Amino acid sequence: MLHCGKCWKFAAALCCFVSLLRGATRNSPPRVTPAPAGPYHVIGNRILDATGHEYLAVGTVLPEATLDISQINGEGGQFGVYSPSSFITIRQRLNMNAVRLPVNVALYNERAEYRARVRAIVQRANQFELLTIIAADPGSHVSEELLNFWPLCASDFKNNPNVFFALATALKGADSAFDWRFWLFGGNNAHGWRFPGVQALVSAIRGAGAAQPIVVAGFEDGGLWSGLTPEFQLRDPNIIYEVTPRYQITHTDEDRRVQFGFLADRAPVLANDLDPQLDMNSAECHAFGSDPADATKLLEDNLDYFDTHHISWTLSAFRRGRMLSEYRMFNWSKLDDGWTCGVSPASSGIATVLLTHLRNADPHGLIAVSSPRGSMVIARGAVSNAYGQVLAEREIAAPNAGPLPFRLGNVSVQVTDSRGVTRPAALLATAFGWGQITFLVPANSATGPADVALVRSDGSSSHSKVIIADVAPGLWTVTQDGRGPVVGRVTQRFANGVSKTYPAWECAGEYDCHTIPIALSEQSVTTVRLEGTGFRYAGANAEIHVTLGDHSLRTLSFGALSNTGRDQVTVELPNELRGMGETDLFVTVNGALSNVARINCGSQ
Numbered sequence: 001m002l003h004c005g006k007c008w009k010f011a012a013a014l015c016c017f018v019s020l021l022r023g024a025t026r027n028s029p030p031r032v033t034p035a036p037a038g039p040y041h042v043i044g045n046r047i048l049d050a051t052g053h054e055y056l057a058v059g060t061v062l063p064e065a066t067l068d069i070s071q072i073n074g075e076g077g078q079f080g081v082y083s084p085s086s087f088i089t090i091r092q093r094l095n096m097n098a099v100r101l102p103v104n105v106a107l108y109n110e111r112a113e114y115r116a117r118v119r120a121i122v123q124r125a126n127q128f129e130l131l132t133i134i135a136a137d138p139g140s141h142v143s144e145e146l147l148n149f150w151p152l153c154a155s156d157f158k159n160n161p162n163v164f165f166a167l168a169t170a171l172k173g174a175d176s177a178f179d180w181r182f183w184l185f186g187g188n189n190a191h192g193w194r195f196p197g198v199q200a201l202v203s204a205i206r207g208a209g210a211a212q213p214i215v216v217a218g219f220e221d222g223g224l225w226s227g228l229t230p231e232f233q234l235r236d237p238n239i240i241y242e243v244t245p246r247y248q249i250t251h252t253d254e255d256r257r258v259q260f261g262f263l264a265d266r267a268p269v270l271a272n273d274l275d276p277q278l279d280m281n282s283a284e285c286h287a288f289g290s291d292p293a294d295a296t297k298l299l300e301d302n303l304d305y306f307d308t309h310h311i312s313w314t315l316s317a318f319r320r321g322r323m324l325s326e327y328r329m330f331n332w333s334k335l336d337d338g339w340t341c342g343v344s345p346a347s348s349g350i351a352t353v354l355l356t357h358l359r360n361a362d363p364h365g366l367i368a369v370s371s372p373r374g375s376m377v378i379a380r381g382a383v384s385n386a387y388g389q390v391l392a393e394r395e396i397a398a399p400n401a402g403p404l405p406f407r408l409g410n411v412s413v414q415v416t417d418s419r420g421v422t423r424p425a426a427l428l429a430t431a432f433g434w435g436q437i438t439f440l441v442p443a444n445s446a447t448g449p450a451d452v453a454l455v456r457s458d459g460s461s462s463h464s465k466v467i468i469a470d471v472a473p474g475l476w477t478v479t480q481d482g483r484g485p486v487v488g489r490v491t492q493r494f495a496n497g498v499s500k501t502y503p504a505w506e507c508a509g510e511y512d513c514h515t516i517p518i519a520l521s522e523q524s525v526t527t528v529r530l531e532g533t534g535f536r537y538a539g540a541n542a543e544i545h546v547t548l549g550d551h552s553l554r555t556l557s558f559g560a561l562s563n564t565g566r567d568q569v570t571v572e573l574p575n576e577l578r579g580m581g582e583t584d585l586f587v588t589v590n591g592a593l594s595n596v597a598r599i600n601c602g603s604q
Contacts, residue, residue: 517602
């Protein structure tokens with residue numbers, strides 16, 4: 001069964017959750033990071049969205065925007081870092097709601113095509129429910145560049161409510177009144193270049209008509225914000241103060257309070273970076289500690305402090321050697337393999353700790369997710385996966401005929417919903433040892449926080465916290481990892497009454513699958529039945545939008561295909577899409593996003 005068999009690629013893409021890191025068991029429901037809902041405004045030390053609810057930005061730092069098209073399209077089987085597949089992965093599998101986008105100031109000032117590229121990246125990130133923090137690259141010292149860049153950038157994005165602006169200063173200071181005055185009002189430094197001052201940069205953004213929050217950084221080193229007294233705070237209603245804690249000086253909650261926690265009591269604060277420089281033989285790396293358990297605890301202490309004090313964060317770089325090792329399977333970095341400062345393996349990093357923190361997950365335990373989205377929100381009646389120490393007696397799949405069993409081998413799955421009702425889940429497949437078990441969420445489960453328990457015949461069990469919803473749409477992909485060629489059946493009806501039906505993909509081998517061009521022409525009407533799961537209970541008046549590239553497709557039907565969690569949505573491919581080639585495809589059902597798959601519109 002394509003939708004539930006040996007989905008090891010899907011499991012491998014998520015396996016970093018289950019690690020040998022030491023962590024406390026978390027019994028509370030998963031954290032659900034809200035989608036951006038600007039415009040935003042600051043009240044006291046809180047950021048409020050358009051609905052009046054508190055908003056905490058939780059995200060990652062993208063590589064600097066470039067004109068290299070491979071950063072969008074990818075190459076060599078990889079996805080581009082700014083591709084829809086990357087953005088939806090950040091949003092759904094990482095459970096984040098923001099990205100920080102560094103921008104080259106000189107290129108933005110000088111080249112219209114670079115400005116267009118930045119706008120396209122921001123628009124795409126917003127499309128996939130990610131607020132974008134536009135950051136000037138930290139090497140920009142020259143006043144003319146900054147004073148030209150920020151009005152230009154602010155003018156371009158002043159009407160986008162889901163954008164913040166981040167001011168880089170690249171300043172060194174000693175937390176003295178003289179240094180803070182220079183930071184605020186500017187002046188000439190000892191090397192002869194003039195810094196315009198943060199207040200002037202803020203005024204330049206406001207003068208261009210942009211009212212969004214502005215993130216301001218302090219000094220590069222020293223005591224962070226410890227010397228900032230109220231007289232040197234910016235006189236602007238929408239300011240967020242950025243902090244970059246250093247491992248060599250930030251060890252305890254008292255360190256955090258002195259360096260930036262005191263400021264979080266009176267203004268919003270956003271923490272940035274925190275990637276340990278494990279590939280460098282530096283004081284920062286040695287301060288992080290060589291023991292994975294100690295290093296993990298230091299990072300978790302920071303995260304817990306941020307939570308307690310309502311501090312937003314963008315804490316790891318979304319690039320190879322930091323958050324992940326490559327852009328195909330999105331294998332997240334982890335700390336349990338160990339490292340030596342200066343010769344760290346590329347897979348070492350803090351991504352796994354961030355993931356388990358955001359999901360309130362026990363890194364030793366069971367992780368249940370929707371399939372194929374990889375999200376902690378799962379739909380009733382849908383196919384879902386739980387992975388970890390399954391410990392079934394053997395690898396086994398449910399029979400193709402007859403009702404699905406409630407036990408496979410020596411394991412079963414129990415789902416306890418928000419009303420406290422426990423129901424057995426029908427099983428499709430399971431693995432022995434470490435692996436995954438595929439199950440159906442009981443259709444009559446109540447929505448809300450729930451518990452998924454894997455129960456073994458010896459009485460032992462493992463648990464995972466999830467959120468059950470009416471819809472959590474996912475599109476099946478041939479590669480079984482939620483990315484790449486969509487599982488779709490193409491039907492073409494010709495004017496002479498002839499019709500033909502064929503798959504939208506082909507495979508040369510188990511791991512060599514690709515889309516095939518769908519020959520669109522004026523001589524036929526072309527429809528595609530897209531297969532997925534998680535949207536059969538969307539309701540008779542469901543709002544279903546299928547997007548192919550920048551085009552909205554007409555939905556002809558949707559609903560259940562079988563009683564084993566398989567759903568479908570059928571769309572028409574208009575002939576004007578001829579020659580588009582392989583393109584990204586996703587579905588929105590009652591406001592909920594699916595994963596991103598691929599389909600190919602060709603021509604005769």
